[in-house]
Amino acid sequence: MSDKHLEHLKSIFLKSVTAVQPEDLIKNSVTIENSNLIVNNDIYKVNKPCYVVGFGKAVFGMAITLESILGANLQEGIVTVPAGIFEKILQRPEYSKIRFVEGAVNNLPDENAESGAKQIKDLVEKLQEDDLLIVLISGGGSALLPLPKHPATLSEKLNVIKGLAAGGADIQELNCVRKRLSVLKGGGLAKLAYPANVISLILSDIIGDPLDYIASGPTTPNFDSSNAAVKIIEKYSLYDKLPHSIRLLLESENQSNDDGSDRTILNGQFAHVRNYIIGNNDIAARAALKQATALGYQSFVLSTSVSGEVDRISKIYAELARQVASLINSNKTDRENLKLFLKTFHADLNISESTINEIINLDFNSSAVGVCLIFAGEPTVVVKGNGRGGRNQQLALGFSIEINKFDIKSANISFLSCGTDGIDGPTDAAGAVGSSNLVNNALEENINPTQFLSNNDSYSFYSVFNSGHNLIRTGHTGTNVMDIHLLIVAPV
Template identity: 30%
Template sequence: MSMNKTYKEDPISFLNTLFKVAVAAAMPNFKELGLKFPTPKSGKIVVIGAGKGAAAMAKSFEQAAKDFWSTADYERLQGLVVTRYGHGLACEKVEVIEASHPVPDKAGQIAAQRILGLISNLSADDLVVFLASGGGSALLTAPIDGITLDEKMMINKELLKCGASIFEINCVRKHLSKIKGGRLAQLCHPAQVLTYAISDIPGDDPSIIASGPTLPDSSTCEDALRVITKYDIQVPDFIREGLKTPAFETPKVGDPLFSSIPEPVVLTTAKHSLEAAKRFAEDSELNAEILSDSIEGEAQQVGAVFGAMSLWLARKDSDSALKKPLVLISGGETTVTVKGGGRGGRNTDFLLSFAHAVDGAEGIYAIAADTDGIDGSEDNAGATYSPKTIQKGHDFGMNLVDCLNKNDSYTFFGATGDLLVTGPTRTNVNDFRAILII
């Protein structure tokens, strides 16, 4: 473990290292994967993309393309990707624009318009490389005609706070966009289109990542209307009526458009990150178990269940096959139904509920953080928990239950000094959780 603290010396430091290992495994690296790119034809080579990992993906793609293609072909490369504010990187041939996430803004709309300009009037001799990563749905903003940016922002805000799953949110996004749900592929036709992705989606369905701009869409307008009705999302009558017509429908599997588009390549996933963390834990002489890479549900409910499970496993008389010292690792994407006006993201909400469930029991430590370095819309990746956390909160006048009820987990962990602040990681395979029981 070189200079890293062992789990016995400093459990929280160990968990922080485990998170770093998981993030490192999620970074895009075209060279290491040994991907072979097709020889470009005589036309344009256009690299476009969107997401929190877009800049890192573009930079890695450039480095691999420089080695794989001839100098003349590489010099023809051009492009533009859009990423979240603070997640940019300088690239050689591809321009990087930063915009707002999770709620879209004007910068994202301008970036989308410029991308549409890059792919206009392409021919069969042209090549388009699309780089997709989590966050791309909000960052690549091109509402269909008749919908304003303000209306799109309002609908996004409502979807984000109602407790809808990412599948439900992206279903609505696809049907209100000129780009998402396979429509970008329509606009690129007849150019050759390649798609590379970093998966932040439970189950790793590429058509959901960044709302699948270059892939066929299995959801329907009827599905989008069902989501809007289920969560009582307020939308203009124009949208509600439009979703009852073919004009709002996305291209589907079987559309001849996709017959010449190769299967997308998923570069890295939550599973890759969790497996890297598991190997590191086992090398550190811990029993390690991956519970799942696709856990969903209300963050506070999941936290309560994980807390109860941890208490049982920590008992001396537990007859579980999972023996201490033990680390339980999981990923996925929980949701938060906002009930109060507090600050926090799904990972701190999960962890505060977990803290309430274990109630300071000895020998239980935990970390919950987003691999993109940003928990929701705050400046932290997540937080850590130790048996001292609740008492520290009491010492600073924090009421744990009150903070839970107000979704004010950021304030609680900020007071205890347990927030995890990493800055942008420039990748995203969603949540990472590890519970250490010693």
């Protein structure tokens, strides 16, 4: 991999992060004109008291920018943000009508986060029909909104969730139980705010932008059956182990959320709430596309919904790179192999039929600079070792090992995997860059990348390899729309 490709990958990634900065997303979505609050072309009168609440990794920037737009219209606000955020990237404003509460150390619910959630509850449940509540939501919001229903305690609730996770419960099952045990999640916040009008501005960190998953859906109705949480807990043989308070709570939740009598719900949504997705990974991917094209690459966004296990994704990306390298360096007109490959791994990459048809018809030789394929999403890592790293560094290293097996001489292949929040696992890196020559270069430095990969020790590898230059360090970016993956295949 050349220094040029390394710099290009960094430049493309940073453009994608810049495009989803919360301050700009708020400015692009919210304005005030002649006493009208305009949100994505919808108009609201602001001749009424305005209140703001928020929770998540990116809501500080959202809140400060929104306050500057609302001006004297803002009466009061409470926003919960990750612990230590002011020390790491931000300075607490000298004067603000918004109270900022730090909590959720290491993105885990704690007493400070519970206190902040309680303050949010106290604010929203006093609102009246003439009030306007603006809710700011971003990734990490669930951990900052951990207010259990009476009589359960936070520690009891967390122990239930930990037990389910340890037993193999998936994210849908965990969210179902979280919502059932929480005051504000699963539409609880919106119900408490009734009859005030509610506007929810959301920076999505989940594939497909499902409103009921982002921060566990505080402003969207919960249509899980009344006994769904009990069935999940029973499935993992935990019901008999529950503390009395949790069992009492579950037994009291004996009616469906949507029994037709809830006057706050109309046509499947809260009648007094409007939810707006103001930012997601599609925006980041499109910004990456624009920058890659400006650098001269034949560029394409293949998917913003990449999921699955990192080990499998690394193999898929390596095979894709091999096929693109073959097309770049030949006069082949038959691209059915590429089409079949993309269809075969549809479940992992979530590439649409129309996108597949577009990509196989690309002129891979139209640019002397090369091809840049862009992906976004959030794969997962199965931790087998005790090393230090994150899913992005693990993916970049795994890709490098897989692409090396093809021994491609006809193309320079580089790959970047980074988290848009700037933090990949318990490290100070956003991610890393791999390449088709990384393994050979590492062996020349007497470093065995396979040993680091098998121990989930990708950060240690990248810290010593190439003097650490392949690590991408941005610090906390103040935003979070999952991960960006960039694959460059360039002629030699």
